[in-house]
Amino acid sequence: MNSSALLRLVSKFDEFEKHWEEKPLVSRGLGDFGDVFSLDGLEKLLEDGTLRKSSVRLFRGGEEIKTDLLFRRRGGLDARAEPTLDPAKVAQAVESGATLVLEELGNYCPQVAEFATEISGGLGCHTYCVAFLTPAHGRGAPAHYDAATTFLRQVYGSKRWRIGRPVQRWPRRPWNHTEVPLDDVTEIVLGDGDCLYLPRGYVHVGDATDEASLHLTIGLRPVTWEEVFHSLLSRAADEDERLRETLPLGFHDPDEDALEHVFADKIRAVGEFLDGLGPHQADERIRQVFRPKAVERLEAKGLLRSVLAEPG
Structure with missing residues (x-):
């Protein structure tokens, strides 16, 4: 359970164990995270054209906005072709104050998938990963709670979080997009190398500070x-x-x-x-009830050659 991956999200395992599923925990000075995810990694992801429309969301000032204008049709005559993400349009949206959200990140980034798999095997929870890029002074989602426990790992810039007590302890169902009260607020600022552990149910809302923010959310779906x-x-x-x-x-x-x-x-x-x-x-x-599965991935380079190689 005390894995090397986990110790990149919490500074002291025994302290994390005391907070597990009960109350938030802030860990600081966890070091560089670039081998897993970074702003440069996000740039490459936007440029390689693999992101599906269903994995891309935009928020501005706590409201979700449409992503249609971020995509362009591929060349050719087939109107059914999957549209591709236009990095320039993404940059314009972020510059105008929008928060970019990339879901299902493990499907596109092998390093994130491998890290999440190690966390999953160490904690006995199925995982998912989402990236949030917010411009300075921007806000993504409104105050809400998650039905999954989360780690919010800051990888660039900083973000101010306001955390309120749970509306319901250990909720079974996801937040339904209705307004939720933010009571008994605790305020913290996460900088590059910091991480917030947030048990499921805690109401929270985040705003970028005077600088932009990129953080990776690692969600845990505990076995109940x-x-x-x-x-x-x-x-x-x-x-x-x-x-x-x-x-x-x-x-x-x-x-x-x-x-x-x-x-x-x-x-x-x-x-x-x-x-x-x-x-x-x-x-x-x-x-x-929980059977972790190892992720087996081949490097993109030489992928076809490896499967077409003659026996022996």
Whole structure:
């Protein structure tokens, strides 16, 4: 769990462990992050033409704005061709005060994907990565919360964050774009090399300072007990036909006592399954809910040659 990748997001693992899923933690002076992601890396990503429209978003002053003008049609006659991102139009949008958001970053940047995979394997959480580029004094998304726990790793410039208490502890559903209260505010400024750990549910909003800001969000989707018991119940139904039975005919308007009797029988079936799990089986079933997958990538250079090489 105490991986080298994690120690590029937190300065002290034991302190992070105390804050896990409970309260925010700021780590400072974590060093250069350029081998994973940087402003130069973002520039190259914009120029190589691989970014899909679904991965690009724009915000200005807390409002999302359309990205249509950032894209141009490819040459040729096929109108169905995927449009390509125009780096010059992106620069104009950012210059005018817009925040550029690049989602699914691991699909485009192998270094980010590999880093996220190491974090995923170390913490037992599925991950996603998003980059945010905000001009000086700019604001991206409005005050909101995330249903995922996040690391906000500053890689260029600085950003001022205002953090309020959660509207709900450990929310199950994502923020629905309605206004949320920002209460009991704590204010911090992240500079290059700093990182904010933010447990899911905390309301937050960020503004660039007198300088522009680029940060990478590494989102963690923790495995919850709800998921564990959902998985166990599914396995119980595989093994006990009583749990695969349909509800009684007319269940929507049943005799109350009859339905209670049937429900009690199903509860017994679940209890018998859980009681039959030994400690080792229970541990294994729980761990089956999360199975990290190693990312295997070939370098772009020589990719075709490697797959076309003759055997031997």
